[in-house]
Amino acid sequence: AAEPWPENAxxxxxxxxxQILLSDNASSLAVQAFLQMCNLPIQVVCxxxxxxxxxxxxxxxxxxxxxxxxELGPIVQFVKAKGHCLxxxxxxxxxxxxKAYMELVNNMLLTAELYLQWCDDVTxxxxxxxxxxxxxxxPLNHILSYQxxxxxxxxxxxxxxxxxxxxxxxxxxxxxxQALSQRLGTQPYFFNKQPTELDALVFGHLxxxxxxxxxTDELSEKVKNYSNLTAFCRRIEQQYFEGHDKDSSTIAAxxxxxxxxx
Amino acid sequence: xxxxxxxxxxxxxxxxxxxHPQSLTVMAYAKxxxxxxxxxxxxxxxKAPKEDLPFLISEDNVISQPAKILNFLRKQKYNADYELSAxxxxxxxxxxxxxxEKLLPALLHxxxxxxxxxxxxxxxxxASRIAFPLSLYLPGKMSREALNRILLTKGGPPLYSxxxxxxxxxxxxxxxxxxxxxxxxxxxxxxxxxxxxxDAFVFGFLAPVYKVCFPRVQxxxxxxxxxxxxxxxxxxxxxxxxxxxxxxxxxGQDTADANLQKLTQLVNKESNLIEKMDDNLRKSxxxxxxxxxxxxxxxxxxxxxxxxxxxP
Numbered sequence: 165a166a167e168p169w170p171e172n173a174x175x176x177x178x179x180x181x182x183q184i185l186l187s188d189n190a191s192s193l194a195v196q197a198f199l200q201m202c203n204l205p206i207q208v209v210c211x212x213x214x215x216x217x218x219x220x221x222x223x224x225x226x227x228x229x230x231x232x233x234x235e236l237g238p239i240v241q242f243v244k245a246k247g248h249c250l251x252x253x254x255x256x257x258x259x260x261x262x263k264a265y266m267e268l269v270n271n272m273l274l275t276a277e278l279y280l281q282w283c284d285d286v287t288x289x290x291x292x293x294x295x296x297x298x299x300x301x302x303p304l305n306h307i308l309s310y311q312x313x314x315x316x317x318x319x320x321x322x323x324x325x326x327x328x329x330x331x332x333x334x335x336x337x338x339x340x341x342q343a344l345s346q347r348l349g350t351q352p353y354f355f356n357k358q359p360t361e362l363d364a365l366v367f368g369h370l371x372x373x374x375x376x377x378x379x380t381d382e383l384s385e386k387v388k389n390y391s392n393l394t395a396f397c398r399r400i401e402q403q404y405f406e407g408h409d410k411d412s413s414t415i416a417a418x419x420x421x422x423x424x425x426x
Numbered sequence: 427x428x429x430x431x432x433x434x435x436x437x438x439x440x441x442x443x444x445x446h447p448q449s450l451t452v453m454a455y456a457k458x459x460x461x462x463x464x465x466x467x468x469x470x471x472x473k474a475p476k477e478d479l480p481f482l483i484s485e486d487n488v489i490s491q492p493a494k495i496l497n498f499l500r501k502q503k504y505n506a507d508y509e510l511s512a513x514x515x516x517x518x519x520x521x522x523x524x525x526x527e528k529l530l531p532a533l534l535h536x537x538x539x540x541x542x543x544x545x546x547x548x549x550x551x552x553a554s555r556i557a558f559p560l561s562l563y564l565p566g567k568m569s570r571e572a573l574n575r576i577l578l579t580k581g582g583p584p585l586y587s588x589x590x591x592x593x594x595x596x597x598x599x600x601x602x603x604x605x606x607x608x609x610x611x612x613x614x615x616x617x618x619x620x621x622x623x624x625d626a627f628v629f630g631f632l633a634p635v636y637k638v639c640f641p642r643v644q645x646x647x648x649x650x651x652x653x654x655x656x657x658x659x660x661x662x663x664x665x666x667x668x669x670x671x672x673x674x675x676x677x678g679q680d681t682a683d684a685n686l687q688k689l690t691q692l693v694n695k696e697s698n699l700i701e702k703m704d705d706n707l708r709k710s711x712x713x714x715x716x717x718x719x720x721x722x723x724x725x726x727x728x729x730x731x732x733x734x735x736x737x738p
Contacts, residue, residue, distance in 0.1 A: 260605040264520035271523040322575040324491075343516035 169246060173228045174207045175199075176214045182298045183212060186376050187277040192224040194236055194368025199226075200404040201359045202248040212299035240361050250360045258355060262362045265347065265354070269362075272340040273369045275325060276333050276383075282316040284330055286379055338386045341370075345390035352399065359400070367400045430464065431502075433495075435480035437467030437555060440637045443667050445551065447533060448492045449480040451630030455496055457666040458621040461504035468555050492630075496623060507622050514617050518624040521609070521616075524602060525631050531576045532599030533631060535592060536645055538572040543640040600648050606632075607652040614661065619688075621662065633659050660698060665691045 177192040178184040184192070192208075199206045206226065211217065218225040218234045225234030226242075233242045243249070251259060281292050296312060297305025320326045325333075344366060353359045354366070370393055374384050387393055433456070435449030444450045444467070456463045468479065481490040482498065489498050500507075507515060537548050552568070553561035581591045606628060615621045616628065635645050636659050649655060 256608045257611070260609045261517065261520065263605060264517070264524040267527045268520040268523040271527055319578045322571075322578040339519065343519040346512040346516040347520075349513065 167229055167246075169204050169248075170229050171205065172207070173205065173226060174209045175224050175226050176209050176211055176217060177224045178214050179210045179212055179299060183295055184210075185281055185292060185295060186372060186378070187274060187281060188223050189376070190274070190277060190369040190372040191222070191236065192368070193372055194365045195224050195226070195239055197367050197400060197404060198236065198240065198250075198361055198364035199243075201250060201364060202243060204243070204248065236361065236365060250358065251355075253358060254355055254360070262355070262360060265344070265362050266365055268340060268343065269365050269369060272336050273373075275320075275323070276337045276340075277369070277373075278316055279320060279325055279328070279333050280330075280378070280383065282313050283320055283326070288313065290379060334382055334386060337383065338389070341387055341390050341393060345393050348392055348396060350392065352396075363396075363400065367397055370394075371397045371401065431461065431482060431484040432466060433463045433480055433482050434466050434468065436552075439551065440639060441663065442633055442637050445634055445638060446479065447530075447630045447634055449630075450633055451492045451626050452480050452482070452495050454621075454629045454662065454666065455499065455506060455623060455626035456504070458626060459499060459504035459506040461499050461502070492627075496626075506620070506626070509620065510617055510622060514622075518622065521606075521624055522627050524605070525627055528598040528602035529631050531580055531595040532645055533635060534572040534576060535595060536635065536640065536642070538569040539576070540640075540642050542642050544569060547638070547640055596644060599645060603645075603649055603652060603655065607655050610654050610658060612654065614691075615658070621666075625658075625662070629659060629662050633663070657698075661691065661695065664694045664698065 175192070175195060178188060196206065196208065214223050214225070215221060219232055220234045222235050225232055226239060228242075231242070233239050251262060254262065280287055282288060292313075293306075293309045297307075297309045299305075300308060317326065328336075348354055353363050355362070370387055373387050374394065374397060376384075378384075433449075433452060435452065436444050436446035438444045442450065443453055443465070453463075453465060455461075463482075478490050480492070480495070481488055482495045484498070487498075489495050499505075507518070510518070536543060538544055549565045549569075552565045555561075556564055576591065576595065577588075580595055581588075610616060613619075615625045617624065632649065632655060635649055636656060640646070
């Protein structure tokens with residue numbers, strides 16, 4: 165923990181153009197945004213088996229020095245131990261609020277993304293199954309897809325989302341976006357002047373929803389209804405992602421490619 | 427709007443109107459918003475409920491799940507969030523998500539999975555409330571569902587054994603309690619002087635942890651170290667639920683009752699402080715006898731619970 169941040173720190177995720185799914189892309193982008201906000205250099209490395217390499221089974225994970233840390237929560241703690249913290253200036257009540265809002269995003273937005281990807285039959289057949297197993301030969305691609313789908317559906321059933329219809333899920337997304345929009349108001353970031361990990365998390369999810377093309381545009385329409393949220397995404401993109409040439413080209417290229425292929 | 431509404435839910439004990447967090451949340455919200463609900467608690471003479479408890483019946487509509495029930499009450503103009511600003515409404519949603527993600531797993535674990543608690547308290551209590559032979563099957567099913575939920579949401583790698591998951595969820599729950607305590611600070615309710623949806627949810631989750639006497643009580647001990655949360659639960663119990671022992675207030679007398687409640691709140695606060703000092707002195711000798719008699723007095727326990735605290 166006392167070592168400085170190395171130059172060759174890497175962030176691993178699945179293959180950007182063929183394999184990665186909406187929810188994983190959102191999580192990965194959130195971590196990238198957070199590290200950019202802390203001014204820590206990171207290289208994005210795409211591997212087909214990123215999920216299996218990760219210590220917790222979830223992407224993204226970062227490889228720093230000789231340590232491997234996955235998921236935004238533990239990564240924030242790890243970075244804090246190295247001496248970089250975005251939420252130092254907040255008082256206790258604000259920290260409690262920040263944690264609560266991060267849970268809201270995880271609870272509603274992430275679960276809704278997972279639902280849309282794995283429980284909505286049309287999306288599963290046309291987008292998720294082809295993408296998830298694409299790096300692997302037949303029949304492994306089908307087996308892995310079905311296995312993951314079964315796992316996600318079990319989880320949905322345990323938390324009570326299996327009985328929801330798509331309309332109800334979209335309504336929940338709308339409620340969540342409304343809450344975020346009202347909390348953001350006219351401020352540049354959620355806690356006024358300085359960005360925090362909450363801004364990174366919200367950016368990751370909303371930007372991915374806005375720039376990913378699915379079967380219908382209903383999900384991104386829900387976010388577009390709130391103009392301060394789209395302005396927020398654009399502001400963070402301009403400030404943290406267009407300064408680095410390679411990153412801006414990948415983000416622009418990614419959205420262009422997304423609109424061509426499904 | 428004038429249609430009679432009936433709420434069916436799990437009954438209570440240990441001074442609480444209900445032991446089930448979701449049922450308690452709905453009951454608290456109904457009291458805060460002045461909705462005239464007839465509360466019917468499940469007893470062993472009832473048929474098995476088809477939907478999950480709690481559920482609300484109003485003119486042939488059957489609504490389950492607390493969020494939907496609260497929405498329905500709001501549409502019927504029983505709105506406890508009337509005075510909240512948009513930002514406070516957003517905060518409500520965020521804190522409810524925090525409660526569900528961080529506190530609920532530990533709550534479920536304390537009630538349903540911790541072996542000593544489950545076999546000595548939870549299972550007998552719930553089994554006594556349902557008709558035979560369902561009482562043999564339903565508590566076990568609820569326990570299995572709770573374990574499933576915890577393992578699926580919290581138990582991925584690198585946490586490979588149930589004990590590691592337990593350690594993690596209790597840590598999360600204690601952190602959540604600390605956050606709630608910091609957010610509440612010294613104010614009466616979470617958003618000023620009137621209780622809202624968030625207060626109903628927090629009360630629903632905290633009160634069972636606070637009041638029910640379990641053999642293994644690490645969460646309760648942690649909660650007792652946060653005096654403002656304990657005071658919050660006690661206030662709501664004494665103001666909103668002691669009055670209901672004799673019956674519920676009809677919708678027409680809402681404002682008069684609200685004023686009366688505020689006055690009684692102030693008076694009760696003072697007497698509560700004095701009682702607490704008395705209670706602290708008496709707590710240690712009282713505990714062992716309470717454990718033995720709890721199961722026997724389960725039926726009459728709810729009535730004698732609040733009254734015990736009044737008589738010094």
